[in-house]
Amino acid sequence: MANIKVPYGKTHWDIKIPDENLMGVLESNVNEFKPELTQEEIVNRALDTPIGSPKLEELVKDKKDIVIITSDHTRPVPSKITMPILLERIRKVNPDIDIKILIATGFHRASTREELINKFGEEIVENENIIIHDSRDDESLVKLGILPSGGELWLNKLVEETELLIAEGFIEPHFFAGFSGGRKSVLPGIAGAKTVLANHCSEFIASKHARTGILDRNPIHEDMLYAAKKANLAFILNVVINSKKKIINAFAGDCEEAHLEGCNFLLDISKVDKVDADIVVSTNGGYPLDQNVYQAVKGMTAAEATCKEGGVIIMISACNDGHGGQSFYDNLANASSPREVLHKVHKISRDKTIPDQWEFQILARILDKFTVILVTDMYDPEKIRAMHMEHAYTFEEALEKAFEIKGKGAKVAVIPDGVSVIVN
Template sequence: MTTVRVPYHRTHWNVEIPDENLVGILESKVNEFIPNLTEEEIVKKALDNPIGSPKLEELVVGKKDMVIITSDHTRPVPSKITMPILLERIRSVNPEIDIKILIATGYHRGSTREELIDKFGVEIVNNEKIIMHDSRDKESLIKLGTLPSGGELWLNKLVQETELLIAEGFIEPHFFAGFSGGRKSILPGIAGAETVLANHCSEFIASEYARTGILDKNPLHIDMLYAAKKANLAFILNVVINGDKKIINAFAGDSEKAHLAGCDFLEDIAKVDKADADIVVTTNGGYPLDQNVYQSVKGMTAAEATCKEDGVIIMISACNDGHGGQSFYDNLANASGPEEVLDRVLKIPRNETVPDQWEFQILARILSKFTVILVTDMYEPEKIKAMHMEHAYTFEEALEKAFEMKGRDAKVVVIPDGVSVIVR
């Protein structure tokens, strides 16, 4: 037996695969990359050496106010480290500047106070001005033109009301935007609902370029770059983290150039060669990304890239927060199967995209080719089955089910962290 350690919620599981079945363990090299600096030193070094931009301290001189965009509770941005450093540097040269922290919820729900404390620590939550973006609150939005795709660009009006707009975030492989980070702080981060929907239309999601690790010709990425420029995103701090959510590198400076440098670094260590398998075991990297089924689709796409058609994907994900979106759940549960979902969604015009459409479209694409067994002891099995997936409480139960479907000699691949790899 080979034992593989995989993340689950806030802990880890040891899963065992018979040696005669195991044909590969696909892992990013992020966990092998050992920096010679502490996490704080990595961040400070990046800020001291911005890419394509003056230093942050130079940008804030003479400004009366500024906005720092940061991710919400669904993203493992290590803000307990990055935000204090940003605030200290800003106030060291401009102690009177008015700073607002804008939570980029995108199309998600707002973060709770407890989730904000978990993200920032109680001191920042109690003492800083934190504003929760609401993509559906039209009064808080302003129209800034038309996206290359033709959709209207609505952003949080703070982008025009502030003198300086910066963002912090992290870079990871992204299952349809290519990579997270950079321009995604703006779109979908602080965009209006109709802008997010237009950008995430079925036509774009179906594009062969809207895949993990691809930016060139990616239609969603093109829209996102345009939105960042229109918002005047002046500076970013993006980090790369390992499987333990520790910072291993950081990139600061121009929102496009610094982001591309980070993507290039990550691609070098995250790319893995596919290994054809009948059964693929994957995860969503543990908390906070495995809180719901919606987010767990990301980890499934890594398995999709290496699983033989008609194979089985074993998705280990806590889903303690449920399905993650009512539209996501309803569009799957109310359909006879994934084929019906795909047939319907591909007929929806770009400007009529419905909430969560991109996520149920991708899950339906996966379910049309593979059987998915979702492993969790924190979410109702009947709801998982209603979304056309199988359920198992334990990994052992799931693997037994998979062997029953594919035979005792089935070839197995394990992807310990499905959101951290680029499978080619």
Template sequence: MAIVKVPYYKGTMKINIPDKNFVGVLKSKAQEYRTALSEEEIVEKALKNPIGSLSLEKLVKGKKNMVIITSDHTRPVPSKITLPIILKHIRSANPDIKIKILIATGFHRPTSHEEMIEKFGAEIVDKEVIICHRAAEKSKLVNLGFLPSGGELWLNKEAIEAELLIAEGFIEPHFFAGFSGGRKSVLPGIAGEETIKANHCSEFIASPKARTGIIENNPIHEDMMYAAEKAKLAFILNVVLGKDKNIINAFAGHSKLAHEAGCKFVKEISNVKGNDSDIVVTTNGGYPLDQNIYQAVKGMTAAEKCSSKDGVIIMIASCSDGHGGESFYKTMSNSKSPEVLLEKLMKVSRNDTAPDQWEIQILARILTKHEVIIVTDMCNPQIITDMHMKHANTFQEAIDIAFKIKGNDAKITLIEDGVSSIVS
């Protein structure tokens, strides 16, 4: 019996897989990557060696105000480490500059005060000006024309009116933008509702180029790059995280060049060779990305890549925050079947994209080909079953269900962290 500990919420879950069924574990090198430098030293090194850009200190010279875009509560960016260092570098060169920290919520709900303290630390929350972006509030946005794809470009007014705009974030494989980080701080991070929906339209989501680890000719990425350029995103600090959400590398500098360097590094350590298995077990890497079903779709896409036709995907995710989006939940639960829903979504035009349609489309795509079982003891099972998936309180219960579907001789592959893996 193979006994493995996998990420689950803020800890781990021990799972047992019978030896006769177990094909093996797919694990990115990020899980085992080690460096002699501390997390702070990694960040300092990146900031002192900017890629394709002047240093942060030189960029802030003579500026009266600036905005720092940061990630929200759904992203594991270690801002308690990165933000104090960024602020130190800025104020060492320009003590009087007025700084606003803009939380890039995209289409997510606003980050709560408690979540801000957990993410940034009490000192930053008490002393700094922090704003939550709200995609649906037109009065807080400014129109900058049109995206290359034709959608209207609306971005946060505070960011656009700042003398200097920079962003912090992290780079990991992303299931339709190729990679997170860089330009994603702007679109969808601080973009308006119409802009996000146009960028995440059904046509683009269906593109074979809009997949994990792909940037070249990815239509979603191309729109995002244009938005970042129009926003005049001048500088980024993007970190790469290891198994325990610790910083293992960092890239700073020009928003395009530094991001590309980071993506190259992530691709090198995240590529894993897939296989066709009857049952694929995966996770969303634990908290915060496993806190709802909406986010858990990301880990499912890694399993989708190496699951045989009509295979079973077992997703281990706490979903402690429930479904993660009312429209996401209602659209899935009110649909007759994933097949009918997917066919309907593919007929929706770019400018008629509905909130969360992209996540619905990807989940529906997966469910048309695979049975999905979510393992959690922290979520109402009714939510899961309403959304055309199965629920299991324990991993053993999930395996028993999967064996009933695929047979006792079914081959099983484990993807330890579906979010950090690029399955080829």
């Protein structure tokens, strides 16, 4: 009997798979990468050797003000490490500069004070000027042009008001943008709702290039990169983290060049070969990414890439924050089947994209081909079933259900961290 540790919320579960059923454990080499430097040293090294850009200190020395974009509570950016380093280096050369920290909520809800303290620590929350972006507040936005997709580019007006715009973030495989990080801090991070919707249209989500680990000809990425350049995003600090949320590498400098180098590094250590499994077990990497069903779709796409059509995906995700989006939930729960959702969404034009459409489109795509069993003891089973998924309180219960569907001899693959791998 194979014993495999998988993340669940802020804890881990030990799951057991019979040896005769286990086909493989699909893991990236991110956790095998052992840096010789401390996390702080890794970040400082990146800032000392920026890619395609002058050093941060050169950029800030004559400026009156600066905006630092950072991720919200749904992203495990280690800001307790990165933000103090950025602030110290900025103020060392320009003590009087006005600094605003802009929380890139994208289309998410606002971060709470408690979540901000968990992210930055109390000292930064108490002493820094933190502004939470609201994509639906038209008064806080400015129009900066037209995206390659044809959508209007609306961004937080702070990008136009500040002398210098920089961003911190992290790079991970992303299920339709190819990779997170870099340009994504701007779009969707600090974009208006109208812009996010246009970028996340059904046509783009359906593109074969809008997949994990792909940037080339990815229409969603192309929009994002255009937005970052129109915003004059002058400098980024992006880190790569392991499953323990520890920094293993960092990339700083030009928003396109530094990000691409980081993506190539991650691609080299995250690619895994697919297997044809009847049952695939996946997770969303634990807290904070497994707080809701909406985010859990990401981990499901990793399973989708290696599961036989008609197979079973067992998704282990705490979902303690519920479904994660009312439109996301309603569009699935109010449909008679996932196929109905797909028929509906494919008829929606770019300029008519509705909230959370991309997420329920991808989940419907998965549900149309696979049975999904969501494993959680923190969310209402009835609501899970309303979204056309099965529910189990424990992994053992889920595996038993999966064997009932696919047979006792079914082959099982396990992806301990579904958001960290690129399956191809």
